[in-house]
Every structure is written in structure tokens, then in C-alpha cells.
Amino acid sequence: GAGVSQSPSNKVTEKGKDVELRCDPISGHTALYWYRQSLGQGLEFLIYFQGNSAPDKSGLPSDRFSAERTGGSVSTLTIQRTQQEDSAVYLCASSFGVPDTQYFGPGTRLTVL
Amino acid sequence: AQSVTQLDSQVPVFEEAPVELRCNYSSSVSVYLFWYVQYPNQGLQLLLKYLSGSTLVESINGFEAEFNKSQTSFHLRKPSVHISDTAEYFCAVSRLGAQKLVFGQGTRLTINP
Numbered sequence: 001g002a003g004v005s006q007s008p009s010n011k012v013t014e015k016g017k018d019v020e021l022r023c024d025p026i027s028g029h030t031a032l033y034w035y036r037q038s039l040g041q042g043l044e045f046l047i048y049f050q051g052n053s054a055p056d057k058s059g060l061p062s063d064r065f066s067a068e069r070t071g072g073s074v075s076t077l078t079i080q081r082t083q084q085e086d087s088a089v090y091l092c093a094s095s096f097g098v099p100d101t102q103y104f105g106p107g108t109r110l111t112v113l
Numbered sequence: 114a115q116s117v118t119q120l121d122s123q124v125p126v127f128e129e130a131p132v133e134l135r136c137n138y139s140s141s142v143s144v145y146l147f148w149y150v151q152y153p154n155q156g157l158q159l160l161l162k163y164l165s166g167s168t169l170v171e172s173i174n175g176f177e178a179e180f181n182k183s184q185t186s187f188h189l190r191k192p193s194v195h196i197s198d199t200a201e202y203f204c205a206v207s208r209l210g211a212q213k214l215v216f217g218q219g220t221r222l223t224i225n226p
Contacts (some may be wrong), residue, residue, distance in 0.1 A: 031212060043124060043203060056213060057208035091157065098212050099145050104157040 002026065006092050013082055018063045021077040021108045025094030028104050033095075033102060034067060035059075038088035046090075049075060050098070082112045105110035115206045117141040117156065119217035126194055127225050134189040136178075136204035146187040148178055148212065157203070174198075175189045199224045212219040 005024045014069050025032050034046040045059040049069045060066070064082075069075040079086055089109050093102040120135040138144065138183040148160040161172040168180040178189045187204060201221045 023213075026197075031211065035214075043205075043214075045213040045215065050212075050213045059213070079159045093157075099207065099209075101159050101162065103159075103215060105151075106156045 004092055004094050004103055006090075006105040006108050008108060009106065010109045010111075012113065014113050015033070015084060016081055018078065018080045019082055019110065021079075021090050023075045023077070023092030023094075023105060025073060025075070025092070026096075026103055027073075029094035029096050029103075030072065031095045031098055031100070031102075032069060033093040034077050035091040035093065035104075035108070036088045037091055041088075043091075046077070077109070079110075082110075084112050086110060087112045114209055115144060115215045116219035117204050117206050118188065119202075119220050120127075121220050123221045123223065125225060127128060128196055129193045130192065131192050132194050132198075134202050134222065134223065136187045136189065136217060138185050138204075138206045140186065140206065143209045144206045145209065146171075146178075146180055147207075148176070148187070148189050149205060149216075150200045150204045151203065151219075152200045159201070160189075164212045166181055168200055194222070194224050195223050198222060201212065211212075 006024045032049040041102045042110045048056040064080045067077045089107040091107045116139045118137045126132045146163040149157045150160045161170045163180045171177045176191045180202045203219045204217040
């Protein structure tokens with residue numbers, strides 16, 4: 001079946017602009033996660049959804065970052081007033097339950113100029 | 114809080130040689146342990162996981178890892194590597210009852226012919 005998909009695959013933006021990153025989890029997966037992969041920080045957890053609620057937002061680096069999930073499916077990660085340090089690959093993962101294997105999408109490479 | 118240390122950032126080996134990628138974790142509570150692999154220009158894929166039961170877990174492509182609670186380690190081994198094993202390998206931990214994965218910095222495995 002289809003895996004986790006993310007769009008866009010690449011995003012180049014100017015400092016100060018807002019960006020939205022989209023994640024489509026595997027159908028039927030109730031849990032959804034966002035991570036960030038950057039050269040300096042490695043792989044970092046950002047936020048976790050169970051259904052439409054986010055019981056763990058502890059990894060969001062600042063209030064410029066927010067995420068929502070609707071219909072227990074698609075999720076959008078929004079970064080407001082982007083900064084150069086936001087440049088990274090943003091990864092989405094989903095799982096059927098907890099604990100369960102997290103299946104990762106291909107990521108969105110964000111470059112902030 | 115949990116943390117993961119991958120002791121080697123890069124490991125070069127010759128084809129058909131054995132390899133061990135080291136992973137140590139720190140946690141005051143019980144954990145689940147994972148190895149993920151990222152092939153060049155691809156997303157993260159689960160290689161193997163330890164949730165409970167037998168401390169030795171195996172993957173379908175010949176890798177194995179052993180959970181050692183006393184040494185807080187989860188080293189990854191393969192008795193004979195192939196060129197196709199060239200990838201970056203990430204060790205990860207999640208706390209029982211928690212959902213997020215905490216990743217190590219990754220080990221880049223390079224196979225020389």
C-alpha cells in the first residue's frame with residue numbers, strides 16, 4: 001500500500017516568509033509525528049499527534065512553529081517568519097498505534113535564504 | 114530524559130568483512146530500542162527493533178542487535194557486509210509509555226570493494 005507522503009519535496013523560501021509543509025500518513029495510522037533532520041542537530045523530534053490532538057509538543061523549537069492535524073489524517077506543519085536556522089529536512093512519520101513501528105516519509109527539504 | 118550515543122560517526126569496512134556499529138543509551142526507565150537505516154537519497158527505514166522478549170533481534174538482511182541492559186547498549190552487527198549496505202544507520206530509543214523517538218547522531222557505513 002501507499003506509504004507516508006510529504007509535500008513539497010523541496011521548498012526554497014526567503015527569510016521572514018511563512019511556509020506550510022504537508023504530511024499524508026499511511027491510511028489507518030492514528031499516530032503521526034514530525035521530526036527535523038539537520039547537519040548540526042541530527043534528528044530531532046518536534047511534535048506527536050494521536051488522532052487530531054497533540055499530547056506532546058515538546059520538540060517545537062519556538063512559537064514560530066505550529067502544527068495541526070485534521071480528520072485524523074493529513075497534518076500541516078507551519079513555520080512563520082522563517083529564519084536561516086530553520087533550514088533542514090522535515091520528516092513526517094506515522095504508526096498504527098503506540099508502541100509501534102514509525103514509518104517515515106521522504107521528507108521536505110526546506111532552504112531559507 | 115533519554116539520550117543515545119553512537120560512538121562512531123563513520124565506519125569504513127571492506128566488503129564481506131564483519132561490522133559492528135555501537136549504540137549506547139541513557140535512561141532511568143525502561144525503553145524500546147530501534148535501528149533505522151537511511152540509504153543514499155532515500156528516507157528512513159526501520160531495520161530492527163527491541164520491544165520485549167528475546168534480547169537478540171534480527172533483520173531480514175542479515176543484521177542483528179543485542180539489547181544489553183546492564184551495559185545500556187544496543188550494538189548492531191553483521192558478519193559479512195555487502196556494497197548495498199552502504200548507508201547511514203541511526204540508533205533510537207523511546208521510553209515506555211512515550212511515543213517520540215530520540216535518535217543518535219548516526220553512523221555512516223562505507224563499504225570498500
